Amino acid sequence: MTIKITPDELKVIAKYIEDISGIFLDESKVYLIETRLGDLVEELGCASYSELHYKAKSDASGSIKKKIIDAITTRETFFFRDTPPFELLQHKILPDLIDKRTCKSSTSLPVTIRIWSAACSTGQEVYSIAIVLKKLLPDFAKFNIRLLGTDISDAIIAQASYGQYNRFEIERGLSKDMLQEYFIPDGNNWKIKDEIRAMATFKKQNLLEPFTEPGKFDIVFCRNVAIYFSPENRVKLFNKIADILEPDGYLVIGSSEFLTGVCPRFEPKKYLKSIYYQLKGTPKPGF
Numbered sequence: 001m002t003i004k005i006t007p008d009e010l011k012v013i014a015k016y017i018e019d020i021s022g023i024f025l026d027e028s029k030v031y032l033i034e035t036r037l038g039d040l041v042e043e044l045g046c047a048s049y050s051e052l053h054y055k056a057k058s059d060a061s062g063s064i065k066k067k068i069i070d071a072i073t074t075r076e077t078f079f080f081r082d083t084p085p086f087e088l089l090q091h092k093i094l095p096d097l098i099d100k101r102t103c104k105s106s107t108s109l110p111v112t113i114r115i116w117s118a119a120c121s122t123g124q125e126v127y128s129i130a131i132v133l134k135k136l137l138p139d140f141a142k143f144n145i146r147l148l149g150t151d152i153s154d155a156i157i158a159q160a161s162y163g164q165y166n167r168f169e170i171e172r173g174l175s176k177d178m179l180q181e182y183f184i185p186d187g188n189n190w191k192i193k194d195e196i197r198a199m200a201t202f203k204k205q206n207l208l209e210p211f212t213e214p215g216k217f218d219i220v221f222c223r224n225v226a227i228y229f230s231p232e233n234r235v236k237l238f239n240k241i242a243d244i245l246e247p248d249g250y251l252v253i254g255s256s257e258f259l260t261g262v263c264p265r266f267e268p269k270k271y272l273k274s275i276y277y278q279l280k281g282t283p284k285p286g287f
Contacts, residue, residue, distance in 0.1 A: 003041050005034055009049040013037075016053055021069050021152055022208040022237075024230040036071045040064075070155045074228070077121040079173030080128045085223065085252050088274040090132045093250045097218055098137075100248060110144040114217045118207055118241075119225035120149030123160030123200075124173070127192050129221070130199045131182055148213065150205035161202040163192035207237055216246045224254040231262075238263035242279060251277040 005013065013033060014025040025033060037052065044064070046052045056064040080086050094113075101111045117126045126149035137143055151157050170179060170190050183190040205211065207225065220241055226234045241251060242265040251266060253259070259266045259277060266277040 002034065002038055003046070003048060005030060005049045009053075012053055013049050016056065017068065017072055018230070018233075020065055020206075021072065022206065022233055023072060023228045024233070033072075037068065040067055040071055066154055070153045073151075073153050073156065075121050075156065077124045078169070079124045079178075081125065081173060082223075082255055084255070084272075084274045085221070086128055086132055088252065088271055088276060089129065089219070090136055092271040092274075093219060093252075093276065094132070094136055097250070101218075110142055112144040112146065113219075114146045114215065115148070115219040116213075116217045116221070116244075117147070117149045118205075118220065118222040120151050120160060120202070122156055122165075122169075123149060123163060123192075123202065124165075124169070125149070125221060125223070126160065126200050126202070127163065127182075127196060128173070130196045131178065133199065134182075134196065145199055147200040148217075149200055149202045150207075151202075152204065152206050154204060157202050157204050163197045164189050165191075207240075208233055211240060211244055213244070216244050217249060218246050219250045219252070220245055221252045223252065224257070226257060227254065234262050238266065242266065245279060247279060248282050249278070253277065 007027075010027065010030060010033065014029070017033075018024050033049075037049070041049065041052050044052065044055060046055065052064075052068075056068060059065065097113065098111070101113065115129060117129060120126050126147060130147055133145055133147075134140075137145075149157075149160055151160070164186055165183075166189050170183070174183075179190065182193055182196055184193055185191075203213075207222075208229075222237070222241060226237055229237060238259060242263060245251060255275075259268070265279055267280045267282075268275050268277055
């Protein structure tokens with residue numbers, strides 16, 4: 001028998017989930033909480049959601065907290081999800097960035113390009129970016145590519161880092177040509193080739209906690225994650241991104257998202273049908 005969550009328990013559990021993950025759940029998300037956490041309630045032998053909350057808070061190992069995060073986080077993703085952002089990356093952002101970085105470089109050392117995929121889920125966005133880079137930059141010796149993928153779930157980060165996908169995951173967004181060129185068979189699954197895997201690093205990161213990665217990023221992908229945050233936490237998130245973005249860097253968010261009234265430090269710019277963001281005062285390429 002499925003245990004139902006009471007209105008009072010919903011408030012407590014929702015607050016706890018927001019504290020540990022940033023995900024904001026209101027009264028309309030009762031079904032989601034019961035669906036995502038119901039199995040965990042039974043697994044731990046809890047008689048109520050209040051008991052689940054108590055056990056999570058009392059667990060010094062943090063294992064229950066990790067299980068709650070793994071259960072509640074959304075994993076809906078696929079390769080080249082929403083094609084326009086990757087066309088934007090290939091035809092606008094990377095060419096402009098390479099021109100600017102190459103002009104600034106006064107040495108023969110490789111040009112460094114740092115890209116962060118926030119809330120990278122099981123890695124499809126990161127590897128999609130890596131494939132675009134591989135296609136666009138045939139002479140990798142001239143570039144020092146540093147591609148970082150972060151997510152709040154240990155289980156998700158582990159899967160992303162391993163780079164193995166089943167047939168269903170592979171068929172979502174990848175052409176047969178891409179599959180043959182960038183993946184190798186692995187039993188009944190497919191695994192990203194080592195040369196693509198080596199381009200990326202994956203780390204656990206709560207987007208609302210201090211970001212400890214040193215240096216700044218040239219490009220940040222933060223798509224379809226802030227929609228799960230409260231308005232206050234969206235402001236915090238995008239201000240943090242503004243802090244770690246290069247002065248002439250690029251921010252790509254979800255097609256249904258916007259920063260108007262959220263973070264005035266950014267201004268929207270358009271390329272064909274796509275919108276991207278840069279810090280206000282960013283000079284145009286060539287200036």
